[in-house]
Amino acid sequence: xxxxxxxxxxxxxxxxxxxxxxxxxxxxxxxxxxxxxxxxxxxxxxxxxxxxxxxxxxxxxxxxxxxxxxxxxxxxxxxxxxxxxxxxxxxxxxxxxxxxxxxxxxxxxxx
Amino acid sequence: xxxxxxxxxxxxxxxxxxxxxxxxxxxxxxxxxxxxxxxxxxxxxxxxxxxxxxxxxxxxxxxxxxxxxxxxxxxxxxxxxxxxxxxxxxxxxxxxxxxxxxxxxxxxxxxxxxxxxxxxxxxxxxxxxxxxxxxxxxxxxxxxxxxxxxxxxxxxxxxxxxxxxxxxxxxxxxxxxxxxxxxxxxxxxxxxxxxxxxxxxxxxxxxxxxxxxxxxxxxxxxxxxxxxxxxxxxxxxxxxxxxxxxxxxxxxxxxxxxxxxxxxxxxxxxxxxxxxxxxxxxxxxxxxxxxxxxxxxxxxxxxxxxxxxxxxxxxxxxxxxxxxxxxxxxxxxxxxxxxxxxxxxxxxxxxxxxxxxxxxxxxxxxxxxxxxxxxxxxxxxxxxxxxxxxxxxxxxxxxxxxxxxxxxxxxxxxxxxxxxxxxxxxxxxxxxxxxxxxxxxxxxxxxxxxxxxxxxxxxxxxxxxxxxxxxxxxxxxxxxxxxxxxxx
Numbered sequence: 001x002x003x004x005x006x007x008x009x010x011x012x013x014x015x016x017x018x019x020x021x022x023x024x025x026x027x028x029x030x031x032x033x034x035x036x037x038x039x040x041x042x043x044x045x046x047x048x049x050x051x052x053x054x055x056x057x058x059x060x061x062x063x064x065x066x067x068x069x070x071x072x073x074x075x076x077x078x079x080x081x082x083x084x085x086x087x088x089x090x091x092x093x094x095x096x097x098x099x100x101x102x103x104x105x106x107x108x109x110x111x
Numbered sequence: 112x113x114x115x116x117x118x119x120x121x122x123x124x125x126x127x128x129x130x131x132x133x134x135x136x137x138x139x140x141x142x143x144x145x146x147x148x149x150x151x152x153x154x155x156x157x158x159x160x161x162x163x164x165x166x167x168x169x170x171x172x173x174x175x176x177x178x179x180x181x182x183x184x185x186x187x188x189x190x191x192x193x194x195x196x197x198x199x200x201x202x203x204x205x206x207x208x209x210x211x212x213x214x215x216x217x218x219x220x221x222x223x224x225x226x227x228x229x230x231x232x233x234x235x236x237x238x239x240x241x242x243x244x245x246x247x248x249x250x251x252x253x254x255x256x257x258x259x260x261x262x263x264x265x266x267x268x269x270x271x272x273x274x275x276x277x278x279x280x281x282x283x284x285x286x287x288x289x290x291x292x293x294x295x296x297x298x299x300x301x302x303x304x305x306x307x308x309x310x311x312x313x314x315x316x317x318x319x320x321x322x323x324x325x326x327x328x329x330x331x332x333x334x335x336x337x338x339x340x341x342x343x344x345x346x347x348x349x350x351x352x353x354x355x356x357x358x359x360x361x362x363x364x365x366x367x368x369x370x371x372x373x374x375x376x377x378x379x380x381x382x383x384x385x386x387x388x389x390x391x392x393x394x395x396x397x398x399x400x401x402x403x404x405x406x407x408x409x410x411x412x413x414x415x416x417x418x419x420x421x422x423x424x425x426x427x428x429x430x431x432x433x434x435x436x437x438x439x440x441x442x443x444x445x446x447x448x449x450x451x452x453x454x455x456x457x458x459x460x461x462x463x464x465x466x467x468x469x470x471x472x473x474x475x476x477x478x479x480x481x482x483x484x485x486x487x488x489x490x491x492x493x494x495x496x497x498x499x500x501x502x503x504x505x506x507x508x509x510x511x512x513x514x515x516x517x518x519x520x521x522x523x524x525x526x527x528x529x530x531x532x533x534x535x536x537x538x539x540x541x542x543x544x545x546x547x548x549x550x551x552x553x554x555x556x557x558x559x560x561x562x563x564x565x566x567x568x569x570x571x572x573x574x575x576x577x578x579x580x581x582x583x584x585x586x587x588x589x590x591x592x593x594x595x596x597x598x599x
Contacts, residue, residue: 024468031426031471032433032448033464034456043468046526050469053527054415054482060489067487068494070317070347071303071543072567077346091210095437104435109447 017051019044114273114594116326117333121178124171131164131171131181135225138183141274142227148255151269153188153246154196155228163225170223178333180223185278187266188229189236190216190321191310195226199312200244201234203432203439203458213310214342215279215321222337230278231265234460235429236286236314238262239532242523243462250519251294252591253557257516260290260532266324267294273594277325277334281311283318284417285511285536288548291324292511292560295550297577297587298324299331302568303543304349306335307342315424316347318417318540327587328549328577332356335570351568359571360578365399367576368504374410375509375535387552387559388510394583395508395576405500405507409492413538416493418530419473419486420541425463426470432458465526494542501566506576510535511548511560539564547573550586558586 019027021040024047028035035043093099098106115123123129139157146152160183167181191197191209198204212220220226233243241249241264251259252272259268263280267290270278280287282300291298299322306321313319321338325331336356342348369392376385392402434440434454441453459467473482500507513534522529539546544567548560561580565573581587 019472023472027468027471027475028452030475031467032430032451032455033459033467034452035464036456043465046465047468047472049525049527050418050465050530051472053530054418054473054486057412057415057419057485057489058481060409060412060485060492062485062488062492065488065491067484068491069487071494071541072347072349074304074347074349077350079343088210092436095207095210096435097440098435106435106447107444107450 017048017055019048019051114326114590115276117179117182117276117330118327120182120276124181131167131225132161134181135160135164135183135227138227138275145272145274148250149252149268149272150247150249151231151265151272151274152185152228153198153200153231153265156195156226159195160225160227167223167225176223179219179337182224183227183275184219184224185227185230185266185269185275186216187232187263187279187281189232189281189312190279191312192216192226192229195229197229197312198245199235200232200246201459201463202245204312205245205439207437209310211310214307214344215338216310218338219334227275230263230269233262233264234463235312235425236262236281236283237425237462237466239285239289239529240517240519240522241265242519243460245460248519251516252594253295253516256518257557258293258519260293260512260516262286263324264290267291267296267298270294270324270326271296271591273590277323277330279321280324281319281321282540283315283320283421284540285533287322287324288511288536288546288560288562289533291548292550292562293516293558295558295586295589295591296324296326297328297331297550298322298548299335299570299573300539300546301335301339301570302349302545304347305545305568305570306338307345307348309342309344313428315421316428317424318421320540328547328574328581329360331547332360332574332578335574349568354571356571356574359575362575363399364395364576364579367400367506368403369395369400370403370405370500370504370507372405372407372410372500372507372509374407379513379534380510381514381554383554384510384513384515384559387554388561391551391561391580392508394580398579398583403504405504407493407496407500407538409489409496410538412489413493413541414530414534416486416489416541417533417537418469419482420490422466422470423474423483424470426467426474429463429467434458462526490541493538497538497542497544506569506572507564509562511562512536515554515557515559535562543567545570545573547577549577549580550589551584552586
């Protein structure tokens, strides 16, 4: 994997960022996403093409530009520290296929 | 067959020429007859709809209710509807029954609208063709071999085909405007923060915005009036008063300045679409507006910027789908990690997985500055271009999409080609601006959209410009072959 791609001025060139099957396995693990063994190569090829495409940003001159996290110039609103939600646990747990006695069940994590 | 809009239907309801029950029953019959082919609905709630129609009729009989009371309607299946399954067109949420309503849903319900069902879309709104839906692609009523666009493709096809007079959509990178353009209808994406995101399944939270697909700008103004406004349950909802959009519709545009970004008319634009758009601009000149050439020099950065910012936010938002609390769960996992990985691996489709992986990559150690931070800076450059232009012009105009509707399957194997379909719409989301697409002609017999972009919270001006155009032209009333019937 490499963070820098095209030299400035070169746009839409050939595949400049190449993700290996090992890269894909690493990212997929970080994302807790299973990718079938048979799909890894095609996923690597498509991700390489996407990353090569977005890599043309490296040519943009963004030297002193302030990063923009949000489209409107607004500050995070605060609210009064008051209880506004009531307990709806049973209602919410109806959407889980593995809830019992008010708990969510998962495979054993502590031996 | 005709295709009346909300304004006409509301008039007929007031005059007691029809009832909500009759309108809803008619819409359900059209869905039954046509939607096996179009596939624009994921869920139809006939019983609920008829009961709501009867309540609306009682209100109308008492002389109560407003312009939306009793009007048949559909929600994109990304808006949570209490008790009615909300799938986001994903296997992950195929059985999810929301315990609450989205603010958009509850506000429109309070205005008396009758929801017939939930429309098809790209999975988690990630796509520009509706082909990533777990429930299969939607077909374009103008040509059944073609895509209606996406991600709000089900809403667009349902409205264009006259199944319902209007439907909600969401627009993260063009997902209302592009399908509206490709199906010949009106699609409004309001300013970021104008309409509440509460109860809308999140894709990219700094870009997502709810809006509507309608048959006219006037109908869009009616709906926006009911949907817009501050919501304490959405932390980025704008705490600003909602202007009277209906009052502004007829304002004269003489002397107004329309900016035409030269980058919108470059070599990538289909020539017939370009002529249709230029012809539309002449209508504004005849109304006394002035056309001014402008430039958005950073526009070329917008698609790559978007495909860093949106996947990054997507990878974070979609981490909530863990197979535990709700959504698809893989049965038989031996460890918690296996439960997560298999539930997510089996529950998400290919495009959603690609975006999660892309987002995870650009946010991962060693790459954050090179990709994510770089994209946030490029986003600032794009927003700055628009700010500079709006100091000189009142509104910006151009095409909505580079080509008319493409064939189903045509771009499905090439994600980058698919992404480039949103080249004229994506920058508007990055800058948080409002945009509208209205039909303005044809290219090879397929509808072309004119896109108008306004300054922040300039929806009133957009609707005004769109309405005046629709008063001078009749593109928006022309029916696709699927509605007009054979030989029409």
